[in-house]
Amino acid sequence: MAQLVSHSIFISSQTPLISQVMEKGNNISRTMSDQLVESVAAALKSPQSSDHSTNSALEGSGGLSRKSSRRITSASPGRGGKNTHIRKTRSAQMKIDVDELTSGAALSRASSASLGLSFSFTGFNMPPDQIADTKPFSDDDIIPEDIEAGIRTKTKFQTEPTIPISLKFSDVTYKVVLKGMTSSVEKDILNGISGSVNPGEVLALMGPSGSGKTSLLNLLGGRISHPTIGGSITYNEQSYSKFLKSRIGFVTQDDVLFPHLTVKETLTYAARLRLPKTFTKEQKEKRALDVIYELGLERCQDTMIGGSFVRGVSGGERKRVCIGNEIIINPSILFLDEPTSGLDSTTALKIVQMLQDIAEAGKTVVTTIHQPSSRLFHKFDKLILLGKGSLLYFGKASEAMNYFQSIGCSPLISMNPAEFLLDLANGNINDVSVPSELEDRVQIGNAEVEKYNGKPSPAVVHEYLVEAYESHVAETEKKKTMVSIPLDEALKAKASSPKRQWGASWDEQFSILFWRGIKERRHDYFSWLRITQVLSTAVILGLLWWQSDTKNPKDLQDQAGLLFFIAVFWGFFPVFTAIFTFPQERAMLNKERAADMYRLSAYFLARTTSDLPLDLILPVLFLLVVYFMAGLRLSAAPFFFTILTVFLCIIAAQGLGLAIGATLMDLKRATTLASVTVMTFMLAGGFFVQRVPIFISWIRFMSFNYHTYKLLLKVQYEHFTPMVNGVKIDSGLTEVAALIAMVFGYRFLAYLSLRRMKLQ
Numbered sequence: 025m026a027q028l029v030s031h032s033i034f035i036s037s038q039t040p041l042i043s044q045v046m047e048k049g050n051n052i053s054r055t056m057s058d059q060l061v062e063s064v065a066a067a068l069k070s071p072q073s074s075d076h077s078t079n080s081a082l083e084g085s086g087g088l089s090r091k092s093s094r095r096i097t098s099a100s101p102g103r104g105g106k107n108t109h110i111r112k113t114r115s116a117q118m119k120i121d122v123d124e125l126t127s128g129a130a131l132s133r134a135s136s137a138s139l140g141l142s143f144s145f146t147g148f149n150m151p152p153d154q155i156a157d158t159k160p161f162s163d164d165d166i167i168p169e170d171i172e173a174g175i176r177t178k179t180k181f182q183t184e185p186t187i188p189i190s191l192k193f194s195d196v197t198y199k200v201v202l203k204g205m206t207s208s209v210e211k212d213i214l215n216g217i218s219g220s221v222n223p224g225e226v227l228a229l230m231g232p233s234g235s236g237k238t239s240l241l242n243l244l245g246g247r248i249s250h251p252t253i254g255g256s257i258t259y260n261e262q263s264y265s266k267f268l269k270s271r272i273g274f275v276t277q278d279d280v281l282f283p284h285l286t287v288k289e290t291l292t293y294a295a296r297l298r299l300p301k302t303f304t305k306e307q308k309e310k311r312a313l314d315v316i317y318e319l320g321l322e323r324c325q326d327t328m329i330g331g332s333f334v335r336g337v338s339g340g341e342r343k344r345v346c347i348g349n350e351i352i353i354n355p356s357i358l359f360l361d362e363p364t365s366g367l368d369s370t371t372a373l374k375i376v377q378m379l380q381d382i383a384e385a386g387k388t389v390v391t392t393i394h395q396p397s398s399r400l401f402h403k404f405d406k407l408i409l410l411g412k413g414s415l416l417y418f419g420k421a422s423e424a425m426n427y428f429q430s431i432g433c434s435p436l437i438s439m440n441p442a443e444f445l446l447d448l449a450n451g452n453i454n455d456v457s458v459p460s461e462l463e464d465r466v467q468i469g470n471a472e473v474e475k476y477n478g479k480p481s482p483a484v485v486h487e488y489l490v491e492a493y494e495s496h497v498a499e500t501e502k503k504k505t506m507v508s509i510p511l512d513e514a515l516k517a518k519a520s521s522p523k524r525q526w527g528a529s530w531d532e533q534f535s536i537l538f539w540r541g542i543k544e545r546r547h548d549y550f551s552w553l554r555i556t557q558v559l560s561t562a563v564i565l566g567l568l569w570w571q572s573d574t575k576n577p578k579d580l581q582d583q584a585g586l587l588f589f590i591a592v593f594w595g596f597f598p599v600f601t602a603i604f605t606f607p608q609e610r611a612m613l614n615k616e617r618a619a620d621m622y623r624l625s626a627y628f629l630a631r632t633t634s635d636l637p638l639d640l641i642l643p644v645l646f647l648l649v650v651y652f653m654a655g656l657r658l659s660a661a662p663f664f665f666t667i668l669t670v671f672l673c674i675i676a677a678q679g680l681g682l683a684i685g686a687t688l689m690d691l692k693r694a695t696t697l698a699s700v701t702v703m704t705f706m707l708a709g710g711f712f713v714q715r716v717p718i719f720i721s722w723i724r725f726m727s728f729n730y731h732t733y734k735l736l737l738k739v740q741y742e743h744f745t746p747m748v749n750g751v752k753i754d755s756g757l758t759e760v761a762a763l764i765a766m767v768f769g770y771r772f773l774a775y776l777s778l779r780r781m782k783l784q
């Protein structure tokens with residue numbers, strides 16, 4: 025019954041729009057409008073099927089109806105000022121009128137909408153081919169007139185219901201301690217920032233470089249936890265909880281992506297790791313495809329992302345992949361740090377338009393933005409203007425200019441509002457009229473006055489703006505944000521649940537990360553450079569020790585030298601490749617762990633084992649060449665044991681590299697430490713020096729070169745001599761045990777270091 029009532033309300037709220045669409049039939053295709061009317065009529069006749077039919081009428085063909093209605097509103101004379109009103113009327117279930125929020129009615133409407141109790145969500149039901157027909161975000165889609173009018177010809181971003189989250193923050197402060205050589209100083213990054221943003225809204229954080237936008241975004245997104253953070257940040261009136269990690273999408277300023285994965289692989293792996301367990305593998309893969317089509321990435325879906333050394337997709341496409349990575353989970357809140365930086369104005373407009381669409385689907389969107397064009401500026405619902413970490417304005421973006429006018433600051437020439445606001449925030453008042461109160465603050469005789477041609481200095485302007493905001497707006501806005509918003513208790517409880525939500529089981533996480541690792545690094549392993557390096561070393565060794573024999577002690581000593589070199593070569597190589605593993609992936613690991621994409625143990629095991637199959641192919645090739653060219657013991661068992669010994673050495677050495685990399689997380693320091701360690705292990709390896717002083721002899725037992733060398737001697741010579749070059753040949757069990765202990769011990773150390781890094 026409730027559904028029926030809300031359904032009728034919905035139909036009636038849409039009726040004026042539908043009739044407008046019909047009246048302006050020349051703006052949309054006849055067929056589409058006919059379909060629309062038929063579907064609505066059918067929906068009215070059949071309440072049972074109404075949800076779906078109305079939905080499909082307004083959403084399925086909705087791309088056109090919406091577009092048409094936008095055109096109508098923008099084309100209708102005398103309606104210019106009502107554009108936003110009509111947009112809001114249309115998406116009444118999603119969009120919340122800020123003023124209404126104080127009564128709480130709008131949020132409950134938005135929350136019920138987001139929970140699927142209304143009609144506007146269709147879920148990701150459209151098959152990709154149909155979505156492709158609508159061409160939602162292709163570069164070819166935007167027709168020039170539409171760009172001019174700031175209108176995009178696409179369907180809205182559509183997802184299944186999500187938990188609506190209202191974000192409030194009050195008096196947020198943040199300071200950092202800067203440690204100098206002799207003393208430490210505290211630096212205030214944010215000084216008492218308050219504001220709020222609700223489902224259905226886009227909040228833009230604007231301000232000059234260094235004003236604190238990224239810091240505020242990170243705090244709001246739960247990305248910084250620091251004892252020096254003050255004030256309160258709440259999500260649906262509750263503080264940050266682990267559950268929120270899976271409900272928050274966070275697009276960082278730098279694009280953190282794997283360069284060798286294609287767009288499709290990137291999004292598919294993200295979907296498989298992040299979407300809830302309730303989705304099947306096929307559904308997750310379909311979601312990835314849907315996002316590809318939604319973001320207009322279909323033409324580059326099989327192109328590698330690329331990076332500094334690999335040519336890949338364009339900057340705009342890469343940014344869209346980053347956004348796709350986050351919207352794939354259908355987040356309740358989406359945070360974006362400078363999503364349009366470095367993009368041309370058309371691409372930037374497309375991205376901001378998409379954010380607006382996402383917000384209209386009931387999500388909360390917060391984005392920092394550097395210098396938006398006026399077209400972009402008008403797409404934001406709310407605005408925070410920061411200057412040197414202080415709040416200069418918070419409120420509706422559309423009212424920002426009026427506010428500054430009301431405190432006596434207005435542009436003297438026509439300018440983009442964003443440019444004007446940034447000038448003010450920078451304290452630059454050229455081409456800006458300022459109130460006499462501000463001019464009176466210029467003190468004659470002050471050295472600053474000369475410098476700024478008798479105008480107030482940037483510091484004075486900043487002070488005036490902060491005071492003006494405090495006295496005119498701050499209290500009213502704070503009161504508004506203090507108003508409690510009624511929300512379903514079950515939802516509240518869910519959003520504040522301390523429980524984490526993993527998208528995949530541990531086994532699945534391991535398997536996905538394992539295959540992702542292999543795909544990402546396949547190019548490294550099968551690079552001809554690496555293969556040539558190993559094979560050429562093998563051939564040179566084979567030629568130098570060509571058909572060596574062991575008939576007399578001198579020949580035996582010579583051949584033992586080859587065995588020692590093999591032990592050193594396969595100890596050195598893996599350390600220096602493994603060292604890069606974690607420092608190189610640090611940004612990705614931080615990003616993915618912050619989003620709770622997987623357990624650290626699954627990542628660690630997958631990352632350290634996915635290299636193994638490929639790492640073990642090269643030594644086999646190497647030994648096939650060296651073993652037979654150098655004429656080592658020709659029999660199946662010794663050959664097999666030689667390979668096994670080298671494998672063990674490689675895995676132990678890799679462990680050391682992983683531990684050093686994970687502990688230091690800095691390539692320069694890690695390579696320095698590794699070169700000293702590897703050299704020490706080599707010198708203590710038993711070939712160069714036999715009579716090691718007793719107080720330092722323990723170092724041998726830590727050297728994988730020493731154990732590998734001893735095992736290789738045993739495999740080759742145990743049948744005819746008990747000692748070679750002063751090294752005693754024994755059962756080999758101690759060496760095997762020592763190497764196995766290193767394989768696990770070093771890895772355990774690396775794992776602990778990664779855990780510690782997370783705690784930091």
Ligand SMILES: Nc1ncnc2c1ncn2[C@@H]1O[C@H](COP(=O)(O)OP(=O)(O)OP(=O)(O)O)[C@@H](O)[C@H]1O
Nearest residue numbers: 200202211213231232233234235236237238239240
């Ligand atoms: N951990 C930190 N240690 C020292 N200084 C910091 C730290 N975090 C932020 N800052 C400083 O705080 C100020 C605000 O930084 P933030 O990155 O938030 O600015 P922003 O407005 O996002 O700048 P941009 O637009 O250039 O990205 C800067 O001066 C920055 O150097």
